Amino acid sequence: MLKHRALLLLAVLLLLVSCGNKQTKLPPLEGDVAELASMFVEKLATNDFAGAVEFFDANMLKELPEAKMQEVWQTLQEQVGAFQSETNKEIEEMGQAQIVVLTAQFERALLDVRMTFNQDKRIIGLFFVPATGSEASYEPPSYGQPANFTETEVIVGEGEWKLPGTLTIPAGDGPFPAVVLVHGSGPNDRDETIGITGANKPFKDLAWGLANKGIAVLRYDKRTKVHGEKIIKLDTFTVKEETIDDAIAAVALLQNHEKINNQEIYILGHSLGGMLAPRIGKEADGRLAGLIILAGAARPLEDLILEQSRYLAAADGKISELEAENIRQLEALLERIKDPDLSLDTPAQELLNVPASYWLDLRDYKPAATAATLELPMLILQGERDYQVTMDDFALWQEALASYSNVQLKSYPGLNHLFITGDQPSVPAEYEQPGNIEKTVIDDIAGWIHQH
Secondary structure, three states: OOOOHHHHHHHHHHHHOOOOOOOOOOOOOOOOHHHHHHHHHHHHHOOOHHHHHHHEOHHHHHHOOHHHHHHHHHHHHHHHOOEEEEEEEEEEEEOOEEEEEEEEEEOOOEEEEEEEEOOOOOEEEEEEEEOOOOOOOOOOOOOOOHHHEEEEEEEEOOHHHOEEEEEEEEOOOOOEEEEEEEOOOOOOOOOOOEOOOOOEOHHHHHHHHHHOOOOEEEEEOOHHHHOHHHHOOOOOOOHHHHHHHHHHHHHHHHHOOOOEEEEEEEEEEEOHHHHHHHHHHHHOOOOOOEEEEEOOOOOOHHHHHHHHHHHHHHOOOOOOHHHHHHHHHHHHHHHHHHOOOOOOOOOHHHOOOOOHHHHHHHOOOOHHHHHHOOOOOEEEEEEOOOOOOOHHHHHHHHHHHOOOOOEEEEEEOOEOOOOOEOOOOOOHHHHHOOOOOOHHHHHHHHHHHHHO
């Protein structure tokens, strides 16, 4: 669910920190935002973290102080190697704010450093992503032969929240069964590209693999990726706006496609998408043939966040003083999220920079119990080496659904959160190594769909 500590933090800061916060106002900075962006990255490159955070507004400075900025930068360089040079720079206008996209060459990856500047030319959002078009480290799976399918660009939804997507259709006349892929947490692209180098694209693996098995697949860029700057202006924000509405719109698109069997449309949710699959099933109102849940969390998100943070802190065999302090701070924030008196008026800054509406919406949601109320066939799959959504979650799905004749559950020894094979304890660095979803998983999904 949380793919990298550093990347999660930066995504949350970019997408969910309100630009209209009431923190103490710092004086404006002088100069052109493009020049300021280069100066900021230069500070990071020379390990001048005290100088780097001087570019932040008060809210960013509070959420990402010098010590945390240092940790983020060091973690980033562990993943992609040392910073080498700036290769390009572009400016995007966003109302009264400006976004500078600085493309930087690191030792093992080309990254876009996205910096959002407010009217005072201070940084209010920071995000590191693979540079546009940078797919050099991704290797398509051997089971996904392009000769056996075609891909067309589509639009999911309409109006201000419409999303670009790709529909992968098997060769032949059809009509074909179809799957809608629903992302995990964070501003994912349609391939669910994971890893700062873009080495893994599990949704692309699924689309190409299933299409080779006679199953159409619809995947699309997530709303928080395409419309992130608008989302930060919303008064309330929940998983309905983040995920559910767009999944339902994707189902509607497939229902009207001439090559799709509209009686055989399935939702396949991964991670957060798997957690929300039962809610999507309820919202779909009889339009689905079944649910496929890959590494779906069955416990509250805040519990998983703490568990993952502790796991990662101890992954190298020791917990540093900074890591221990970060965990203590996290525990305090999570207690606030669980507070029975939590209200919509609670500032997002006290809630991991996520609006209270988001946490309140999920408070009474129990994914496995909700799934038990549905009559839909379900396939629930879990990697036993997954540290993000663990076998503890899988046990909850089993407890709630194992006795149901239309539910199949299976776990895979050796597979991680991405359903990629390995023989060591899973850690974020593993996601920087190119890999593909294990073919057995593709076979199991395809076989289950054709049986239904």
